Amino acid sequence: MDTISALTHGFAVAATPVNLLWSLIGVTLGTAIGVLPGIGPATTVALLMPVTLGLDPTSAFIMFAGIYYGAQYGGSTASILLNTPGEAGAMMTALEGNAMARRGRGAQALATAAIGSFVAGTIATAGLTFMAPWLVEIAIKLTAPDYFALMVLSMATVTAVIGKSLGLGLASLFIGLLLGAVGLDPQTGQERFAFGVMELLDGIDTVVVAVGLFAVGETLYVAATEGGKPDQVGAVRGSFWMSREDWARSWKPWLRGTAIGFPIGAIPAGGSEIPTILSYSLERRLSRHKDEFGRGAIEGVAGPEAANNASAAGALSPLLALGLPTSTTAAILLAAFQQYGLRPGPMLFQSNADLVWGLIASLYIGNVFLLILNLPLVSIWVKLLSIPKPWLYAGILVLASLGTYSVNGNAIDLVLLWGIGLMGFVMRLVGVPIVPCLLGLILGPLIEQQLRRSLAISQGDWSVFVTQPVSAALLALAACILLAPALSRVFRKSPSI
Amino acid sequence: MFVRNPPKALFGCATLLLGAAVLFLARKIPVGFGYDVVGPAMFPTIIGAGLTLSGLLAIFEARVNEDVEAMPPVDLLPVAIICAALLIEAAAIRSVGWIPMTGLLFLAGAWGFGDRRIALNLGIGLAMGAAILAAFDYGLGLDLPLGPLDALLPPAG
Structure with missing residues (x-):
């Protein structure tokens, strides 16, 4: 009951002409940047963050919601037509979708992706609507040690899931935590790792790190390894409408993908990678057209795309209710909240009900806009894919320096952008996963706060984390996730070459 | 000493050195307030230790790692x-x-x-x-x- 009236109020906020306009601008920009090859949703949100800087928080987050969903849609277009998944969640879509595009069925692949994303996005947003208030109820009961354990779990899953090497994953995570610790200690005002540089006292901005690691790092990596060789853009021919058979083969994967994506997106399980892989293998097992998998099976696009979008909505539940990001993109959204001095969590639902419910309502609206933008207008986005690489990456560099400079208006951030971009380049060369670094940066200050709060309550007794059931269980789970692959490797004793 | 994955071992060494530097700098953060159970130096110390250990782990992995992907030629x-x-x-x-x-x-x-x-x-x-x-x-x-x-x-x- 309460939820329904809150949502109705949210629609009243989101459906004002001005906010509808911001939502439309958001989904358009999100799609336009998200469609660029190699640029995933996380980078898109980070690059577009400055665009919202001049707005009031409610309009800004309505626009953000549009950018967030738009980036997911745009990302799938690039994956299908160019085979350049911008992040792990789009890999499965690229697999079958690009195979469909090469067989001349790119239009149908785009259509099932767009409609599937709409179906999954809408159902999962409804899930978010009802789950978030329920999560808030739980969130109020959690203590500081529980929050600490929850964040440790979130970092452990991301580090263990992404990449093959635990050592490199942990190194990336701790580098992120170190970057997050730069500046004044919020509790005592002590300067840490700032080396007397004024601009560093406020800390290193998340936008700078995200844009540096993802956009600049990727640009340098492509420049050094591939140069300007043009990509093969899959042609979009014929009618966009899916045949009766396409529909019949798509609707069940959409629903199954949603059912997999939403819950897994909402728990700390490393974002959209696991649900999309699960959905893909499930569809392959259930399909009556197994032989088509690998050569462009429509189920293999419909399921993972739905799972991807549903997990994006799922990730918003713990973000809004607990302040806990479970994916990279959610982590950047958390940074956006911090930019406005807002702290997602149970209090936000009380203190900023307009904003929270306006944002949730605008997710429904944005989904409708996106369906319209992506079905009839997809040929416009396809044109963006044919921008020559030199201009594309030069443009990305310009957007990166724009995003970085406009956050604080100081030139030191551009030096940081260079340094962090170079670090992202080296990390890509060595094969160090990038995502744990970003999560460490964003969660670092929060986790330190909960850690010190816990220890202050327990008067310095570290056993506080293992004597309470919730935090003890979460920490044990985190330890299992980190250690399980390593242990199994030791016991499996590979034969030496 | 045989290293299967030199770039990874180098990155591990760099992380190890960074960890040592962080531990050194963390010791210099002034902590003098009696009413603070845990001061501003504790978390940086954890980070320094974590960097050191993950650097060691990466070096260890680089020596025994099975699947080494060849690094693309770099310009x-x-x-x-x-x-x-x-x-x-x-x-x-x-x-x-x-x-x-x-x-x-x-x-x-x-x-x-x-x-x-x-x-x-x-x-x-x-x-x-x-x-x-x-x-x-x-x-x-x-x-x-x-x-x-x-x-x-x-x-x-």
Whole structure:
């Protein structure tokens, strides 16, 4: 009951002409940047963050919601037509979708992706609507040690899931935590790792790190390894409408993908990678057209795309209710909240009900806009894919320096952008996963706060984390996730070459 | 000592050194308030220890790692050019302004990807810079530095 009236109020906020306009601008920009090859949703949100800087928080987050969903849609277009998944969640879509595009069925692949994303996005947003208030109820009961354990779990899953090497994953995570610790200690005002540089006292901005690691790092990596060789853009021919058979083969994967994506997106399980892989293998097992998998099976696009979008909505539940990001993109959204001095969590639902419910309502609206933008207008986005690489990456560099400079208006951030971009380049060369670094940066200050709060309550007794059931269980789970692959490797004793 | 994956071992060493440096710096953070159960140096110490251990782990993994992917051939000239452009932008954006620096960055980026049409790309970059500046300074009320244009154009917002 309460939820329904809150949502109705949210629609009243989101459906004002001005906010509808911001939502439309958001989904358009999100799609336009998200469609660029190699640029995933996380980078898109980070690059577009400055665009919202001049707005009031409610309009800004309505626009953000549009950018967030738009980036997911745009990302799938690039994956299908160019085979350049911008992040792990789009890999499965690229697999079958690009195979469909090469067989001349790119239009149908785009259509099932767009409609599937709409179906999954809408159902999962409804899930978010009802789950978030329920999560808030739980969130109020959690203590500081529980929050600490929850964040440790979130970092452990991301580090263990992404990449093959635990050592490199942990190194990336701790580098992120170190970057997050730069500046004044919020509790005592002590300067840490700032080396007397004024601009560093406020800390290193998340936008700078995200844009540096993802956009600049990727640009340098492509420049050094591939140069300007043009990509093969899959042609979009014929009618966009899916045949009766396409529909019949798509609707069940959409629903199954949603059912997999939403819950897994909402728990700390490393974002959209696991649900999309699960959905893909499930569809392959259930399909009556197994032989088509690998050569462009429509189920293999419909399921993972739905799972991807549903997990994006799922990730918003713990973000809004607990302040806990479970994916990279959610982590950047958390940074956006911090930019406005807002702290997602149970209090936000009380203190900023307009904003929270306006944002949730605008997710429904944005989904409708996106369906319209992506079905009839997809040929416009396809044109963006044919921008020559030199201009594309030069443009990305310009957007990166724009995003970085406009956050604080100081030139030191551009030096940081260079340094962090170079670090992202080296990390890509060595094969160090990038995502744990970003999560460490964003969660670092929060986790330190909960850690010190816990220890202050327990008067310095570290056993506080293992004597309470919730935090003890979460920490044990985190330890299992980190250690399980390593242990199994030791016991499996590979034969030496 | 046989290392299967030298880049990974090097990265591990760098992480190890960084960890040691962080541990050293963490010791120098003043902690003197009796009423703080845990001071500002505790978390940095954990980070330093974590960096050191993950560096060691990476070095260990690099020695025994089974699946080594060959590193692609790397051309560092484009990287140097793009880096130089970013640093020049950082140094001169205040005095020269957003528009010329965007022109330079776009030119360097396109050059780094093998497009050698200098005049055309500089032109595109300048136009892009001007369009962004107009949208941001006059539309959104943020200020990107105008540089010498400051004296010529009407004040924003």
